[in-house]
Structure formats: C-alpha cells, structure tokens
Amino acid sequence: MKIIDHLLVNDDDTPVTFKATPNHGGIYTPQYLVMHYTAATTTLSTVSWFQSTLAKASAHLLIARDGTVTQFAPFNVITWHAGKSQWKGLVGLNQFSIGIEMVNGGRLTKSIGKWICPVDAKRVPDDEVVIAIHKNESSKAAWHDYTEKQLKAAIEISALLVKTYNLKDVVGHEDIAPIRKSDPGPAFPMASFKSKVMGRENDFDEDFVTSADVNIRAGAGTAFATVAPPVPGGTPVRVLKTNANWSFVEVLKSVNGIMDLEGWIASRFIVLEQGVNS
Template identity: 30%
Template sequence: MSGFAAEHRGAEVRLSPNFGPRRNAMTPDCLILHYTGMETGLAAENWLCAPESEVSSHYLVHEDGRIVQMVRESDRAWHAGKGSWKDVPDVNSFSIGIEIVNCGPIAGFPPFPDVQIEAVVALSRDICDRWSIAPERVLAHSDVAPGRKIDPGERFPWAVLAANGVGHFVEPAAVRGGRFLAMGERGQPVEALQSMLSLYGYGLEINGFFDQTTRDVVEAFQRHFRPALVDGVADQSTIETLHRLLSALVSADS
C-alpha cells in the first residue's frame, strides 16, 4: 500500500517513514537538488526508505528518468540537514527535495544522462508551478550547507535547467587573471564580497575577514554558478558572475 497518490504525473510512489510536519507553519518556497552519492539508484532508494537511515527526500530521479515519490510535498522530508538560506534555518521545513541518482565522488563525478535531466526539468517545473517557487530559490544542497555538502556538484547542468525555465542562472564570466581575494585577507573588499554573497542568500558573517566559512561559501557559489574552476578563491570571474546574478535579480524585480 503506497499511502498516498503521486503528486507528479507519471511518478511512482514508495513511502518513506522518515518525515514529519513542517515546523512553524512553513510551506515550501524553495527547491533543493541533491545527488545520491551511492553506488546504485536502488541502494539510494532503499536507504531513503529505511527507518534506520533517518534521511529521506520528496523525490528520487533514477538515471533512466524514472521518478519515485517518497514523501508528500506538504510534509517535511529529511533531506537537507543542518543549513540555512536567507538567514532562515531548518531548510527541511521550507523546501522540497529532489535526490538525483549519481555516484558523485565515488565514481569520479559521472555525467548526468540526458533522459534523467529531462525528468528533473519536468518535475522541477511542475513543483515550482504548483508552489510558486521563484527561480532564485531553486538551489543546490551545497548552497544551503556550504563546507558540509558539495552536491549535486560542479558537473550538474544548471545552464540546461535554466534554459528550460528552472532556476536562476547567468552566463558566468570567463576565468582569467587579475585581482583576487583568498584565505587570510582582511578589509573592505572582503566585506563587500561577503555582503554580496549574503544578499544573494548564503549564510556567512560579514566581518571583513576571508575565513574558512567565506572560502566554503565561495566554493559553493562557484560550484553552482561558475563551475569552470572551483577553488574557493574569489577571483575576478567569480566576483563578476556574482554581480551579474544580483543585477539580474534587480532587473527581474523592476
């Protein structure tokens, strides 16, 4: 017995026991994308449905495009863990999670099959339409948990999703030489960088010191928006790409 009807057309249902009510009367206004990081899709599906794992996700998308729903969208799945966005903690209570079958680092970050990405696009669009989720609130797990998580990784095709109406993305500035900010630096330029990252949504203290947290956030930003080089160094390309993203948000709101 499945326990509920699938909310996305064509999805299968396999109920996970790992869920609960959303806290503080929150409703989902954010979509978080993950990779499974396990050897097989079946292993990931079994783990997300095992009581002892204490993890789950609303959806799992297999490599062949098959979609499995495990938790109702209105319920709080246990997919994001500790993190925040826009200074709001308990990401699980304001988000819907999609796990995408991919081995990640245990197999050298294999590419995501086209049929799988097509399914992710269709599912994401459906969720965003039904819950009125803004493009800039379609995020990576690494965005809400920098330094702790890296999924879905720098090989995830965010540009393809954006071209199909999912997520907020701009053409990243080309990697080139020039002034950069890195670990240990202090001063107003670091404070300005931290302020822009915080304004976009990342969780970090604006203290003018390029500390480990700042490096982790810069890496997370690069992994999503400037994947050509993920090194935690705020080079000219990284800062320019961040400017472009923030400018695009202002233009969309005006």
C-alpha cells in the same frame, strides 16, 4: 506531468511509483527546491535507504539514471534531505524546501586504473566521468556525469514544482550547506537548469565563468569540431542560448590570442562567477 493532491502524476493520470518513507516531519509550505546527488550509483540502494528508519534521511523525489521517478512523501510534507543548512535568512531548509535526489555517484576515486564510486564501490565507465573544479573548491576532481534522460525529467518536474508551489528559486545542497556538502556538484548544469526551470531560458544577465579547461565547439555536441584551443578554467563567458546540455557562449576576453570567440560549451562546465571565488 501533473501534481494532484501533492503527488506527482504522469500524463496518463497514473501516479509515479510511491515508496512511503518513515523519515518525515509535518505539513509545511515549501519556498525553495534543493537538488542533490545520492553519492551512490543505483536506484535500489537509495530507495531501500530512504525506507529505513535507520537512515534518518529522505527526500520527496528520486530520479533514476534512466529518468524514472520515485516519490517518498507528498510535496506538502517535510522530508529530511537538507540537514544543517541555511539560505537567504532561513535556517534548517528541511522545513522550507522540496528535495530532489538524482542517482549519481558524486565525487569519484580511481583504483587500479578504474573510476570508482567510494560509497557503493561500483565502477563508473570512463565516458560518464567529468574532471572539473567544484565551485566551493580549488582543485580538479573526478565527478559522475548526469544522463540526458535524467536531466530532462528533472527539468520537467522541477518546472512543474516551481509553478505549482510558486517556489522562489532552485539551489544545490552545496549552496545551503557549503562546508559539509558538494552535491549536485560541477557535473550538474545548474546555470542552464535553473534558467529553464525558473522560466528564464532567454534571460542570461548573470556573469558566468568556465569551471575547468573546456573545449568550445561549432555545435551542441561532442560530434562537432572544436573552433579554438580549449578555453581555460575561470574564463568569463556570456551565455546567449542553450540546447539540451550545451550552452552557446560569447567568450569575454582574448583566449590564446583569439578575440570575439563564440561557440558551444557543455553547460556543466559553466558556473556563476561568484561561485568560483566562494
């Protein structure tokens, strides 16, 4: 993909779908990229909401669950995605960041044995549900998973934005407004996502821990056998490499009496160590 005149363009030079939002500010120079979930399960509801003046909210891009992209404003125009927020001494991240929304139900509830998105009351299939502890919380909850196509599109676009606008970092809404917001949540593989987007795929010097009890496998996928009992939440690990939504890790302490344990863990269950205690 390419960026031409602050608009996202496909490889065949056709622009992505553009739906102008009335909810925007003036011209600015972005410094950061902020990732969000929509807290709703359909693309149409978010597109309609961002085109309404009643919303008083918007973002630059929306990435659907099938990977399709909608743009709402040029990247050099302020959108209203961050609200009351601060990061690295900056207050009000709308005027300092590009916002990407991912179609995702966020935190889920259970009703009559079914997982439900509380915002749009849509059912979420069991195989799209992740049970995990949010890095700003202490209890397990159910979260809507992200799709492979969605994450692939987000990585490609985000890396392009970082390169084009020389962005300093990628953060979540939960980082810049931790009391109010929980997106993109623990189902989003922020550690590996950031490494790929910022061009640090082989640079894993930061300390990570598991965010929940998680299986460790012989290969990058659920089809591979587990190599040990589940690794408990809060276990320190070192990420050695990544493959799609999976990370090959070295477990940094004895687990269930096993030393020098290595294997593959779904990246969404790995968070920065400082995030667990924040």
